[in-house]
Structure formats: structure tokens, C-alpha cells
Amino acid sequence: MESEDKSDCQMQRVSSPSVIVIGSGFAGIAAARALHDAMFQVIVLESRNRIGGRVHTDYSFGFPVDLGASWLHGVCKENPLAPLIGRLGLPLYRTSGDNSVLYDHDLESYALYDFEGNQVPQELVSKTGKTFESILRETDLVRQEFSGDMSIQHAISIVFERRPDLRLEGLAHKVLQWYLCRMEGWFAADADTISVKCWDQEVLLPGGHGFMVRGYLPVINTLAKGLDIRLGHRVTKVVRHYNGVKVVVEDGRTFTADAAVVTVPLGVLKSYCIEFEPRLPQWKEEAINDLGIGIENKIVLLFEKVFWPNVEFLGVVAETSHGCSYFLNLHKATGHSALVYMPAGQLARDVEKLSDEEAANVAFRQLLKLLPNASPPIQYLVSHWGTDKNSLGSYSYDTVGKSHDLYERLRIPVDNLFFAGEATSIDYPGSVHGAYSTGLMAAEDCRMRVLERYGELDLFQPVMGEEVPVSAPILISRM
Structure with missing residues (x-):
């Protein structure tokens, strides 16, 4: 799964399935974490010199300021991020009820x-x-x-x-x-x-909206612990074969694996700066073109x-x-x-x-x-979310004349390519918990597909993410 020379012999080692995750935002890190914990070899390729994607906590004022996402939308136990935020003891400041x-x-x-x-x-x-x-x-x-x-x-x-x-x-x-x-x-x-x-x-999940007082970075750092993340690796090409994928980065280096999880922002997919070979099917390209990308x-x-x-x-x-x-x-x-x-x-x-x-x-x-x-x-x-070539927009929305089903179409896998990110969440588009939950979904779909191919799928194994979460109350204040 490293660069070309080693990768071929690694592909033959049936015992350890491999995945490349493209993008280290919430969806990418969630997928990588889940697959890593399921004993997959995982490499995360990230174009920026930091993780987090459109979650970006800046400390240059001497205290955390989120330049990207800064709310938890739906302060309730149904929110997929709630157990994690609760376990970390991160305070929220409620700015609205339901x-x-x-x-x-x-x-x-x-x-x-x-x-x-x-x-x-x-x-x-x-x-x-x-x-x-x-x-x-x-x-x-x-x-x-x-x-x-x-x-x-x-x-x-x-x-x-x-x-x-x-x-x-x-x-x-x-x-x-x-x-x-x-x-x-x-x-x-x-x-x-x-x-x-x-x-x-x-x-819209119940519980109102909670502002992340200490920023989102502690959450993504916790999820990213121990993962193999390559910063400054801008992906330019994704080639899929019947038995694996090959991912090329800007400086020409190549990574190969059994499958890939694509979590780059919708704006980046729209710009066609990543070449897919063979081309993505027409229905997938239409979903990319027709979903709206907003800027805030x-x-x-x-x-x-x-x-x-x-x-x-x-x-x-x-x-x-x-x-x-x-x-x-x-x-x-x-x-x-x-x-x-x-x-x-x-x-x-x-x-x-x-x-x-x-x-x-x-x-x-x-x-x-x-x-x-x-x-x-x-x-x-x-912030410059619209002109930053790593995002080219803030988050997705429904444009006039287009179907809401496009989010689901963007999520559906193509062979051994899996898609995740806020723009693939039909229920929670434009949100951090939407990105996170699609990352977990893509990881589970990917795990099933790859293990099926290896003939190693144990149908009695618990589905990832279904372990009983440690329940911790979310700290919330309103002064």
C-alpha cells in the first residue's frame, strides 16, 4: 500500500486487506478510524498540510476559533457525534432550542x-x-x-x-x-x-444547536490518533481495476490498495481536478454536477x-x-x-x-x-472556503429543479470506490455529523465488499459502529 515497488507484493498478502482514504475531513477520518479498527491497512491521503478539511480550528489569537464548522446541530443522543463529544467532556454552548x-x-x-x-x-x-x-x-x-x-x-x-x-x-x-x-x-x-x-x-435532530466552545479540532484529533495520514498528498488520479485501485498523487507517486474511500468535498469533485479512470458512471457525474455548493x-x-x-x-x-x-x-x-x-x-x-x-x-x-x-x-x-482549492465551497444545498435524492446517488459506491462526506448524506447534508455518519457507512460498505472478495466475511461479526457506545452526558450551558 506504500508506493508502487512494495505495493504489488502487499496486494498478494490476503491476510490484510488494504484501503486508501482520500481526504482527512470528518468523513475521511471516521472511515479510516473504523477500517483501521477492523484490522485493515489504511493510508489517508490529504492535500492540505493539516487534517480536518472544512473543520479548521485556528489558535493564532491564543484561543480556539473555528473558521469552518462550529456547531453541533442536534444536541441529543441520536446525534452520531454525541457519544464522542460527551466522552471528551467538551463543553457546548446552546444557541437555540428546537x-x-x-x-x-x-x-x-x-x-x-x-x-x-x-x-x-x-x-x-x-x-x-x-x-x-x-x-x-x-x-x-x-x-x-x-x-x-x-x-x-x-x-x-x-x-x-x-x-x-x-x-x-x-x-x-x-x-x-x-x-x-x-x-x-x-x-x-x-x-x-x-x-x-x-x-x-x-x-433536523432534536435538542437544538450547540456551539463548540473549544472548537472541533479535539474531536477530529481523537479520531485520527494512530492513523497513517500523509499530508501534502494531493490526489490527481484514481484508477479502478477489477481487483483493486491505484491512486496517483501530484508528484507522481502511486499508492495501490483493495479499495478506496473518496471523501473530497463536492466543490473539488465538481472541478474535475481528480481524474477517474474509467470515468465515473453518468448518474454519478450528474449527481456531482447537479448538487449545489454554497459559500459562507x-x-x-x-x-x-x-x-x-x-x-x-x-x-x-x-x-x-x-x-x-x-x-x-x-x-x-x-x-x-x-x-x-x-x-x-x-x-x-x-x-x-x-x-x-x-x-x-x-x-x-x-x-x-x-x-x-x-x-x-x-x-x-x-476564511476563503470558495477559492481554497482544497474545498471550493462551504457545503452542499438543494438547487432549483434538482432532486434531493442526488445526495444518496453521490453516496452509492462504484465497484470498489466508496464515497462519503456531507454532500453524500441525504438526511444531514451540510453538517459535521452528516459527514461523520457517511464516513462510518462507507467504511462498513467497504469492509463488507473487500472481505467478501477475500472470502473472509464472517456474517456473525457485529456491524462496525454498533458496539454499545459509552454513554456520557454532553455538557451544555446557556449564560
Whole structure:
């Protein structure tokens, strides 16, 4: 399973089946961990100089800041990551319960402002939230009537034609646009590209949403312990034979094994920078092309001291969702004086064209709209998920006119190639637990397939991942 010279003799050693895992994000590390524990020889090939993929905990401020995923969506024992987070004793900070119109936040701890720096009255925000929920319920009636699909934005415009009483004016209209801006943030995409047929197809686990106070890195480091992970190994070609796979990396080195688990992000698959030989079947290529990949970035501003209200999030309301903005207050959850500006969709794309300093200035200018006396940041961090060639996007979403079944199609194996990652999770797309659970699924499918070929499959062996997990309570707070 090492480079070419050794690999041929290793392929003949029937006793130890081998697998190459491409990508060391949550899906890749979960698959590699499970296969390694099932006595497979596993090599993980990772293009970056770090593990974690779109989970990236940065420590340059002297404390952990997640530039990628930072929530556990569904703080409950049904969440596949819960036992692990519980065992590690990692604290979570709950930012919402179930059924919040804002998904990952409640309207319990917030402050919204207009461009003049005036705070929007709380009653108006709550009342507008109820209107927004009514509008979304009406879009359900719209999609039942129309056979074809349309965007959320188009469906909302039809609702307004039919129900002029739901149209809002003035400040209330701006608050409604802020709700839409937060919805776009959830999908990392603009409302005019999100499918009204499929936008609510994912399974939302109970228990609300928990912010990972110490970041996600301790979780992935625990899973990765003892694995053979090769950093700086960018895969360029995957060749599948009837009896194995050959994987080529950028510098020409070759690795061979019985099977491979492909966990690279959807954006990377879409860019066709990995050549598959023979080509992937048409149904698989269509799934790759037709699934949407959204972009949400984080601009983290560190300040000398806290000068903002003690709320979980701050926002600016505007005439359009594009003009609205959202800041997560890290001080409330972690005690550090930092704010995170989170642009999504086209706004995130625009910000990626700027230098880090210019991007930090954009965020600070937004902050000045709501707090005109804000002091400038002393440090900043900027993510570039859309232009980073290792991700080319943040996470997947349902685009107009395409089926939600595409996630499952992307997951289905092709011969001895297995696929995993958030974009292969039909129930939990766009989430860390979705990526993790598909990694376990791919590992189990791969184990069965390879052992079947070796004639070693013991049908009485427990399925991987079904051992009774050590139950530990998840620590959760809300100050």
C-alpha cells in the first residue's frame, strides 16, 4: 500500500486487506478510524498540510476559533457525534432550542440595528419572525400547487401576490430581509437559487444547536490518533481495476490498495481536478454536477475589549438580504472579545475577491453601522472556503429543479470506490455529523465488499459502529 515497488507484493498478502482514504475531513477520518479498527491497512491521503478539511480550528489569537464548522446541530443522543463529544467532556454552548425560525439561534439573545445605529425594538423582531414563519408555511402551499420547482425567492413573491397582508413596509420589511439573510446563511446560498421543493428535506435532530466552545479540532484529533495520514498528498488520479485501485498523487507517486474511500468535498469533485479512470458512471457525474455548493465565510475580528451588548448575535437590517449582516458574539459563549462576521452566497463570493485586510475592513464597516463608536480590531482572521482549492465551497444545498435524492446517488459506491462526506448524506447534508455518519457507512460498505472478495466475511461479526457506545452526558450551558 506504500508506493508502487512494495505495493504489488502487499496486494498478494490476503491476510490484510488494504484501503486508501482520500481526504482527512470528518468523513475521511471516521472511515479510516473504523477500517483501521477492523484490522485493515489504511493510508489517508490529504492535500492540505493539516487534517480536518472544512473543520479548521485556528489558535493564532491564543484561543480556539473555528473558521469552518462550529456547531453541533442536534444536541441529543441520536446525534452520531454525541457519544464522542460527551466522552471528551467538551463543553457546548446552546444557541437555540428546537423549532427556532433562525435554525441555529433563538431570538432570546440578540440585538438588531438599522443603518443609523438605532436598535430595532424586540417586539418588532419577534412579530416579524412570526410573519416570516407564516410566509414559509404559505410557500408550502405554493409548491403543492405547482408541479415544477422554483426558488424560495420566487415562491415568496407569489405568496406576497396572494397574501398582501403578509407584505411588510419600512423597518419591518428590513427585519424580514434579515430573516431571509439568516436563512441564506443556513444554506450558504442566495434565496434565488435555493429549491422550494427540497429546502426542508434534511432531518433536523432534536435538542437544538450547540456551539463548540473549544472548537472541533479535539474531536477530529481523537479520531485520527494512530492513523497513517500523509499530508501534502494531493490526489490527481484514481484508477479502478477489477481487483483493486491505484491512486496517483501530484508528484507522481502511486499508492495501490483493495479499495478506496473518496471523501473530497463536492466543490473539488465538481472541478474535475481528480481524474477517474474509467470515468465515473453518468448518474454519478450528474449527481456531482447537479448538487449545489454554497459559500459562507467567517471574518473574525479580535478587539482589545468588549464594547458591544452582551447578546449572542448582533445584526444590521437592510432593504435587501444582501445588505443585511450578522455577527456572532464569541464573548458570550467563550469569554473572548471577538466578533465573527458571516457573509454567505454572493456576498461571500464578493468578499473572497478582497485581500484579508480589505475583508476585515468590510466587516468592521458593517459593525460601525450598528455601533458607530466601535474601536478598530487588533487582529483578524478570514476564511476563503470558495477559492481554497482544497474545498471550493462551504457545503452542499438543494438547487432549483434538482432532486434531493442526488445526495444518496453521490453516496452509492462504484465497484470498489466508496464515497462519503456531507454532500453524500441525504438526511444531514451540510453538517459535521452528516459527514461523520457517511464516513462510518462507507467504511462498513467497504469492509463488507473487500472481505467478501477475500472470502473472509464472517456474517456473525457485529456491524462496525454498533458496539454499545459509552454513554456520557454532553455538557451544555446557556449564560
